[in-house]
Amino acid sequence: MSRKFFGTDGVRGRVGEFPITPEFAMKLGWAAGRVLSQHGTRKVLIGKDTRISGYLLETALEAGLIAAGIDVRLLGPMPTPAVSYLTRTFRAEAGIVISASHNPYYDNGIKFFSADGSKLDDEIELAIEAELEQPMVCESSERLGKAQRIEDASGRYIEFCKSHLPNHMSLNGLKIVLDCANGATYHIAPNVFRELGAEVHTIACSPNGLNINEKCGATHTDSLQQAVVDLAADLGIAYDGDGDRVMMVDHTGRQIDGDEIIYMIARSTKQRGRLHGGVVGTLMSNMGLELALAELEIPFVRSKVGDRYVMELLQEKGWRIGGENSGHVLNLDHTGTGDGIIASLQVLAAMHDTGLKLADLAQGMTKMPQVLVNVKFEKGSAPLENLHVKQVIAQVEAELHGQGRVLIRKSGTEPLIRVMVEGKVQSEVQEYAEKIAAAVKLAS
DSSP: OOOSSOBTTBEEEETTSTTSSHHHHHHHHHHHHHHHTTSTTOEEEEEEOSOTTHHHHHHHHHHHHHHTTOEEEEEEEOOHHHHHHHHHHTTOSEEEEEOOTTSOTTEEEEEEEOTTSSBOOHHHHHHHHHHHTSOOOOOOGGGOOOEEEOTTHHHHHHHHHHTTSOTTOOOTTOEEEEEOTTSTTTTTHHHHHHHTTOEEEEESOOOOSSOTTTTOSTTOOHHHHHHHHHTTOSEEEEEOTTSSBEEEEOTTSOEEOHHHHHHHHHHHHHHTTOOOSOEEEETTSOHHHHHHHHHTTOOEEEEOSSHHHHHHHHHHHTOOEEEOTTSBEEETTTOSSOOHHHHHHHHHHHHHHHTOOHHHHTTTOOOOOEEEEEEEOOTTOOGGGOHHHHHHHHHHHHHHTTSSEEEEEEOSSSSEEEEEEEOSOHHHHHHHHHHHHHHHHHHO
16 A cells, blocks of 8 residues: 655645645654554654744644644754654654655654654554544543653763764864754754864854755755864765755865765775674665675675665665665664764774774775766656657667666755766766766656
């Protein structure tokens, strides 16, 4: 059965347009409450990022959950992985995050974690969708839920993050620039790194509700790259709006992406004799990652794009490390979801163990030229079914002569078709990607 409202990462869209409306949010809270109230603690946590619409959606969700007899615990601005962690520690029935991740401020979304801090099972999502079809009925007064704010949530999560740097290690003498995307890590990450001993400089750490991800964060690292060079910092770290993605910058100002971070963590884990199995990437993972892991005799497999699919394949194989080139990095030895702060601490631990700078630690993996072009398409159109588009794709694949890849897919979070071409020569790859994108645009 296909989902009507839930995408690859919850419900997402433009604020004020269905389904991201106060009416739907309240109904969603009620429906989720009805499903979740059938067993367990009847307690749900709600966290959010810093976009201004968070107030609206938080209040609506709260009302719906309370109407279904669920007790609500409000966390305020909190990274997505923090909500996952706190859901477990508070023994809550579920955690809800109000966030559109790396999207602009005018978008928002609602996603759920189960009691163990993982993404909801398909069966529960489908049960919630089925409940949404029913008329909303409020519980009697004596069965209504209550709301309470958890005042020490940020402190709890800061200590959790710090615990993932071994006690014998310190960040003393390390100069770090942090870009928090004016998002949910703004009051978390600087404290984590300062309390571990680093000299911390921050950019994009002043959210106003409208500036989240605005030319900053993991999706726009230009300012961070410049800041690292200008301040003669050892490295830079950029998170996205909800803190589950990370990008890094070495002392020369070069961006280190998710594939390279995964490589460094996997290699370090193997060197310490703690690697269980292999690594899971996605269809978008650079071939350079696959080849570099092969050199280390580390198995590598690809999942569909989306951290939930990476997680599913990790669980299926019993492996621990995986992620996406966008900066979602999973290491199940540390936490049960993608966590930008935890992933960056693992890289810093590898630097400490080896005595190498970030730039040197990333050596060993050479990325193949890869070009990604995003093409907007109208809802209801099917450009990938167009004959001309299919012909252009086939032509490009033939011209690559087996020395590269073409991947065309619809985004699970935005009305975009992502055209990716990978090969040996940058100029050719760029030309091929633009050629396919032009055909897709014409058919949209």
